[in-house]
Amino acid sequence: MPARSAHAGVLALLTFASAAPRLHAQSISDAHRAALDRIEAMYAAVGRVSIRATRVHDSRTEAVYELDVAADGTFIELYPAATAPEKKRSEHAGSLRAIIAFDGTTLRQGTLTVYDEYPMADYLVQVKSCAQWAKCPWPVVPLLCRRAAAAPDASIRAEGDASVLESRAAGIMLGWRDDGAMTRLRLGDPAVSFLDVTFRDFAPGASSVPPLPRLARVETSHRSRDGTMLTTTEEYAIEHLALLGPEGAGPVMFDAKALNLNRRDRATGDVVSPDGTKLYNEKEVSAVLDAAEGRGRERPWLLALVVATAIAAAWAGWRRLRQGA
Amino acid sequence: MRSGRLLQTVALFGRILVGAGFLTAAVMKLTEPHPIPPARDGIETFARLLEVQGIVPEQLTLPVAWSVLSSEVVLGFALLWPGGSRFVLWCAAFVLCGFSAYAVTVFIHQGQVQCGCFGRILPDGLATVLARNTILTAALGPALLVGSSRRSPHRQHTGELAEA
Numbered sequence: 030m031p032a033r034s035a036h037a038g039v040l041a042l043l044t045f046a047s048a049a050p051r052l053h054a055q056s057i058s059d060a061h062r063a064a065l066d067r068i069e070a071m072y073a074a075v076g077r078v079s080i081r082a083t084r085v086h087d088s089r090t091e092a093v094y095e096l097d098v099a100a101d102g103t104f105i106e107l108y109p110a111a112t113a114p115e116k117k118r119s120e121h122a123g124s125l126r127a128i129i130a131f132d133g134t135t136l137r138q139g140t141l142t143v144y145d146e147y148p149m150a151d152y153l154v155q156v157k158s159c160a161q162w163a164k165c166p167w168p169v170v171p172l173l174c175r176r177a178a179a180a181p182d183a184s185i186r187a188e189g190d191a192s193v194l195e196s197r198a199a200g201i202m203l204g205w206r207d208d209g210a211m212t213r214l215r216l217g218d219p220a221v222s223f224l225d226v227t228f229r230d231f232a233p234g235a236s237s238v239p240p241l242p243r244l245a246r247v248e249t250s251h252r253s254r255d256g257t258m259l260t261t262t263e264e265y266a267i268e269h270l271a272l273l274g275p276e277g278a279g280p281v282m283f284d285a286k287a288l289n290l291n292r293r294d295r296a297t298g299d300v301v302s303p304d305g306t307k308l309y310n311e312k313e314v315s316a317v318l319d320a321a322e323g324r325g326r327e328r329p330w331l332l333a334l335v336v337a338t339a340i341a342a343a344w345a346g347w348r349r350l351r352q353g354a
Numbered sequence: 355m356r357s358g359r360l361l362q363t364v365a366l367f368g369r370i371l372v373g374a375g376f377l378t379a380a381v382m383k384l385t386e387p388h389p390i391p392p393a394r395d396g397i398e399t400f401a402r403l404l405e406v407q408g409i410v411p412e413q414l415t416l417p418v419a420w421s422v423l424s425s426e427v428v429l430g431f432a433l434l435w436p437g438g439s440r441f442v443l444w445c446a447a448f449v450l451c452g453f454s455a456y457a458v459t460v461f462i463h464q465g466q467v468q469c470g471c472f473g474r475i476l477p478d479g480l481a482t483v484l485a486r487n488t489i490l491t492a493a494l495g496p497a498l499l500v501g502s503s504r505r506s507p508h509r510q511h512t513g514e515l516a517e518a
Contacts, residue, residue, distance in 0.1 A: 251406075257463070259406075259408035259463075261405055261406065261412060262412075327385055328381065328382070328385040328387070331381040331384075331385060332378065332381055335374055335377040335378055335381060335430075336374070338374075338377070338431075338434055339370050339373065339374040339377075339434060341434075342369075342370050342373065342434035342435070342436060343366065343367070343370050345436040346366040346369075346370070346436050346437075347363075347366065349436055349437060350359070350362055350363065350366065353362075
């Protein structure tokens with residue numbers, strides 16, 4: 030697919046940054062550190078991954094799409110042509126150009142020119158796509174392990190037949206079995222806003238790759254102001270299309286400057302370049318851009334129809350008034 | 355007599371304003387150019403927003419989204435139809451009050467509300483939603499007044515008898 034290769038090209042612009050923090054020596058014993066190193070190595074071998082996710086518990090939208098996930102949680106979303114009518118495919122051209130990065134605390138979502146930032150505590154994160162790569166976090170696991178283990182409150186404990194690495198400070202919890210199968214991933218603050226993904230039905234792994242699940246249950250929770258926790262649950266059947274290995278892995282950090290992405294202030298609509306220069310106001314030009322890209326092409330016609338109907342109604346009503354007078 | 359005519363004119367334009375408002379909201383939702391994945395179109399995006407707002411049960415969000423859209427289309431055309439009934443006016447006022455009550459409920463529940471009434475999720479706060487709905491409901495007031503000032507055939511008949 031051209032869009033996919035275009036993405037690969039853009040992502041290839043990025044280089045591996047040595048952002049891996051050192052393990053926190055005081056909080057994790059040598060035995061646990063060895064187990065953690067083993068998990069990191071197993072999932073580093075997965076590299077970049079491509080999956081097809083099918084929503085199984087709810088057929089109303091028949092959500093079927095493919096995800097390419099890179100090592101920093103950047104992912105590309107593709108809607109297979111076989112499951113989407115022609116009209117939808119053109120509508121999703123916008124999605125194909127999207128780059129979405131989620132590091133567990135901030136969601137950055139945008140096109141190839143502009144991105145928005147959503148803190149995890151913002152309930153719009155639930156509306157956006159942060160849950161997407163959580164269905165297949167395998168390339169991201171080494172990064173999550175390093176980040177959690179580097180936190181001062183990192184701990185590893187046994188929970189049933191699984192080991193659990195948790196750090197509230199880093200907002201990460203990972204659970205895995207002895208054979209390396211990842212059973213659980215939680216991102217965010219469990220007291221405020223978080224994603225909790227449980228994996229089931231594991232397929233036997235290859236020699237260097239851990240067992241990978243066929244089912245992912247994604248719970249997105251957000252505490253409302255009155256204290257109740259709002260939770261949405263989605264369950265997906267996961268089909269692994271390709272494991273591309275370390276050589277296929279993408280960037281390890283979201284680097285707006287390397288991608289030449291400009292940040293958009295959601296409140297004001299100002300679009301700011303990586304060096305802080307205001308380029309333009311998105312609200313002022315979005316209508317022009319949408320028209321240029323052919324998005325919402327039917328909208329002006331339908332709105333014109335509404336206006337025409339209102340004028341006709343006004344004229345008819347006015348005539349009735351005059352006749353009644 | 356002249357003030358009655360003025361009231362009727364204001365009533366007419368109030369109906370048209372609200373009717374066009376309903377139809378515009380429906381069109382904006384239906385033709386959303388930026389659906390939020392995994393939603394594939396505007397109505398699914400609206401349903402997803404309802405789901406996240408946490409008031410409507412998850413399995414009902416899409417039927418509710420379609421119901422809202424349908425009611426907007428039906429009420430929009432009914433309000434624009436010349437000589438529409440008072441029942442339509444009351445329905446429109448009821449729906450607008452319902453939308454406001456829903457926005458308040460979401461705000462109480464979540465501490466914020468993103469309405470999505472006009473499709474794309476805009477940073478419309480509670481105040482904007484309430485002000486817009488109040489203005490639209492108030493715009494129906496003259497039409498309701500005109501309707502209630504008209505005598506029904508039964509009342510007209512009994513009035514004639516009383517005069518006799």
